[in-house]
Amino acid sequence: MNRWLFDLGNTRLKCAPLREDGSVGEVLALPHRIEDAAAAMDAALPRRFDVAYLASVASPELTTTVLDALTRRCSLISRARTQPRFGSMTIAYAQPEKLGVDRFLALVALHARGGPALSCGIGTALTIDLLAGDGHHLGGRIAPSPALMREALHARAAQLPVEGGQYREFAADTEDALASGCDGAAVALIGRSLAEAARLLGEPPPLHLHGGGGERLLAALPEARWSPGLVLEGLARWALESSAC
Structure with missing residues (x-):
């Protein structure tokens, strides 16, 4: 299965293939202004893949632009959300949605280490x-x-x-x-x-x-x-x- 990871921040879009062993492949950093995000993705990414996993802290407008570009090239998009618990890791926030998903995922990675x-x-x-x-x-x-x-x-x-x-x-x-x-x-x-x-x-x-x-x-x-x-x-x-x- 061909799967890709996407980290959409306020400054850039980072993406990488998810390898079969669960590791992260070569990371690409793309420009992500609303007017050029889709073109940058078209130039850098495969025409088709199976699944996209997206974490976004960007504006709703930019997130929608990236989601539209992903919809044209893969059949399944799964968007990461902050969770109160992930395995044995628990977050401090009483309202999990107020903790940025990028912060949550960084903690997930560090806990796994x-x-x-x-x-x-x-x-x-x-x-x-x-x-x-x-x-x-x-x-x-x-x-x-x-x-x-x-x-x-x-x-x-x-x-x-x-x-x-x-x-x-x-x-x-x-x-x-x-x-x-x-x-x-x-x-x-x-x-x-x-x-x-x-x-x-x-x-x-x-x-x-x-x-x-x-x-x-x-x-x-x-x-x-x-x-x-x-x-x-x-x-x-x-x-x-x-x-x-």
């Missing part, structure tokens, strides 16, 4: 979630990502550039100061979360960074592990469980 973990996704938003070793989600945080901070500053003060600059502890020009301030805010929040996680669990959990903006912060977080395919990995687990039901 075993042990406690601190998940940090950096896309449009910066999300942090703490998972105990027994599978209990202990809650999390949401903040603007460094990229969104830059965009917000530029929107209110056009003279402040939306890109550029290097992280420095004390910057000597505007571009570096913006990069240092916005990246530094993210690093500080992650560091505070990691310290609090260590207090709650008795030891620091592994820190996993994922999302389009995560790699930029690795130099400032030497303890972090780069896990860019975490959401697709969790979606693969969800897909296999769904198929078994």
Whole structure:
């Protein structure tokens, strides 16, 4: 059976084949503006496959565009939703639908790897979630990502550039100061979360960074592990469980 995984975020569409052994194949990252999402999918994906598994946190309009493109090439589409429990993992939210499915699937993947973990996704938003070793989600945080901070500053003060600059502890020009301030805010929040996680669990959990903006912060977080395919990995687990039901 030819099956594909789709992670539709606010910044990009990531997709990969689901291999027969349950692992994730080569990941493709596609542009996903409403006006060009379908064309990008047509150029990159097989003309036909059997099943599509979709996780989306994008707008309803963009999600519909992607669903329409998938409908033209496969006979079954299964859309992942956040669940209060997945196997032995339980989430902290009393209203599961309020926890983004990308955060849920990242937790699914980390629980499958075993042990406690601190998940940090950096896309449009910066999300942090703490998972105990027994599978209990202990809650999390949401903040603007460094990229969104830059965009917000530029929107209110056009003279402040939306890109550029290097992280420095004390910057000597505007571009570096913006990069240092916005990246530094993210690093500080992650560091505070990691310290609090260590207090709650008795030891620091592994820190996993994922999302389009995560790699930029690795130099400032030497303890972090780069896990860019975490959401697709969790979606693969969800897909296999769904198929078994």
